[in-house]
Amino acid sequence: MTVYSMEDNYEKGLLSLLNIVLFVVPLMSIVFSGIYIYQSSEFVNCLVSQPLQRKSIWGSLYVGLAGALSLAFFIGVGIPTFIYAFSSSGITLVGCGLLLSLIFVSIAMWTSVLIRDKSKGIGLAILLWLYFTLLFDALVLFILFQFADYPIEHGMVALSMLNPIDICRILILLQVDLSAMMGYTGAIFRDFFGNTFGIAITLLVMLLWCIIPLGLSIRYFKKKDL
DSSP: OHHHHHOSSHHHHHHHHHHIIIIIHHHHHHHHHHHHHHHTHHHHHHHHTSSOOHHHHHHHHHHHHHHHHHHHHIIIIIHHHHHHOOSHHHHHHHHHHHHHHHHHHHHHHHHHHHOOSHHHHHHHHHHHHHIIIIIHHHHHHHHHHHTTTSOOHHHHHHHHTTOHHHHHHHHHHHHTTOGGGGHHHHHHHHHHHTSHHHHHHHHHHHHHHHHHHHHHHHHHHHHOOO
C-alpha cells in the first residue's frame, strides 16, 4: 500500500513491487517451507506410524504450507494491488506471485525429502533460488552474446520456459507495455505470450513446475526409510 501511495502512476508501483514478487516471494517460500519440514520431522514420523497413507500426509503438508504462504502474499500484496491498481497488469502480478509461492513450496518439499541433513537441504534450496533468480539470467546473456549472429529469438522463448521467475517477469513487463524496450526479442515474446495459445502454454508450464517437484517428492517420500 505504501508503494502505491508514493507513486502518482500505479504502473510505477507495480514495477516497484515486481522485484519483491520475483525475488522475495520465492526466497521466503523455499526457505520457510524447507525449515518447517525439517523442524517437523518428528511430527511427520509420528504421522507415518499411524494408519495414514504417506501420500496423504505429504500432500496435506504441501496444502498447508502453500495455502498459508499464498494467503500471506494475497493479504500483503494482492489486496492493496486490487485496491490501487486493479487492472490486467495488477491481476497478472498477483497471479504470478501466487504461482511462484506454489512452485517454490513444491521445490522446497522436494529438496527437504531428498536430503536428510538440514543444513545441506537448506543450502541446496538457497542455491536453487540463486540459480533461478541470478545464475539463469547470466547463462541466458552468455548464450545471447555467443550466438548474437544467429536468429535465436524463438529459442529464447523456449529457454525462458525453464525458469518460472523469467516467465513471470516477461508476463508482467508485457502487461505494463515495456516490451518495446526489448527490441525484436520483445516483439517475439509479445507475439507468443500475447495470444490465447501462448497464455495456455505458459499456464501449463507453470503448473508443471508446481506438479513435477511435488510429484517427485511424494514418490521419494513413499519409499523413504524414516
